[in-house]
Amino acid sequence: MFENLSDKLDLVFKKLRGQGVMTEENVKDALREVRLVLLEADVNFKVVKDFVEKVRSRAVGTEVLQSLTPGQQVIKIVHDELVALMGGGEDNSLDLAAKPPVAIMMVGLQGAGKTTTCGKLARYLKSQRRRPLLVPADVYRPAAIEQLKTLGRQLSIEVVDARADQDPVDICRNALQYAERSGFDTVIFDTAGRHQIDDFLMDELVRIKGAVEPREILFVADAMTGQEAVNVASGFNDRLDITGVVLTKLDGDAKGGAALSIKAVTGRPVKFAGIGEKLDALEVFHADRLVSRILGMGDVLTLVEKA
């Protein structure tokens, strides 16, 4: 079923054999294939358009090498540019360099994986010898508070008490004071899922931000998200000025191209990847791995890297 990009590009470049330069003409068809691969991976069309333009200007006029087929050469350019776009090599570590208790706020659409990621992150911080406190600020979803409490019990990490009839902003403000009094050095705030077009609920996040002054605002995004990722991410970023992204559910077969869209519109690094439902299923994010996944080609890349 799955034809890979390198086969398709080799077909496109059949005529061009180990000599000459790439021209506008023979790069055109190759770029269409590149475009389709990216669209099929859910990269937003606007992002794809700008990206392909970049690849075109780099490819046209370059000499065809002896060691690589023209297809492989285009792939190398595509790969390198994608890694660059994804922020490969830039610092994507969690920033906790502030006076404790350091606040981390999780935001995102309904069902993206915020609550689960709160648990994972708390576990990760605990393993880094920090002392995290979890705060349930979702008073809307049925049993959301109980969900976070259950995770806290599993991890032996304290979860602040809260009730669904409280104001989320109050819950957060009180929790931060409690953390300060009780010597917690990191406080993770779980917020309710919401659509970026919901003004009332977006406003609530702005007020929570004002109350707890988080060092990190992590936008949690489902790796299966389609073209809407751009609107969603820019909606959250415009209101909250997010500091990073967590890409969840990468343990499936989704390509995760939404991450490129999110990075392109927010400029913020993806910091973590969720790779399962269990609380240890959290990884530091690697741009190059995502790019290989999108291009569907571990093997070709090793070949290309040798050139």
Added chain:
Amino acid sequence: SRTQENLVGRIDTLLLGKKQIDADTLEELEEILITADIGVATSVELIRTLEQRLKRNELQDGEALKRALREEILARLEKHAAPLDIASATPFVIVVIGVNGVGKTTTIGKLANRYALSGKRVLLAAADTFRAAAAEQLEIWGERAGVDVIRHQEGADPSAVVFDACKAALARKADLLIIDTAGRLHTKINLMEEMKKIRRVVGREIPGAPHETLLVLDAATGQNAISQAKLFKEAAEVSGVALTKLDGSAKGGIVVAVSNEFQLPVRYIGVGEGVDDLRDFEPQQFVAALFQ
């Protein structure tokens, strides 16, 4: 601006200043369809059909092209459209499945409310024994709808919950039993086996059941929904789809592909987090919104 970025806006931009529709136009249209999350195979198929209509001189101008595209998408959705008739068996059993976080439990809460209001005796089964507080969540929905929930402890065998729920449904003469299952990614073989077992237990306890296996899809999902539909259908004979979260900015274009490629009716749409936020799927309205 926003209007230029939606389906119609982009088609309009494509057609701007074009005297006539040609093959190049259609090739670009194909990409536009893919970027409405309509899926590659269905987009290609739609373009092939439009090419034929172009050859028959049916697409004189942009308006005709847009009309034809709408007709073709609508025809594909209508071909499989069918509302769910829960009166066709007693108890009618629905197993609700899907990947993590799409809205299964919420949709069950809304369904329970709808059918309880119409006078049906409804019972819910909390067969998600894995996710933290999943049963508590379903219980709150049960309270809202005024219906009972069969549950076990967290970590219990989901099949055992389902077994008890089937017995209870028969004993209490329920009209409708809805089974909530844990979210699972379609690529996880062991979890898919667990789901198959749930369906087997249902079939053993209530012959002919499940009468509906409802796959829940999130409107914001992109191309991956096709893989979800494919693998869930192979494993669990999916018979219908519920599309959730249409109250956001996503239009759910991917159900065009899912319905078309897997011959699946879309039964319901979710339009919010409240107990009343469930609608029957109306192909006309859906396509109109897609083209808005």
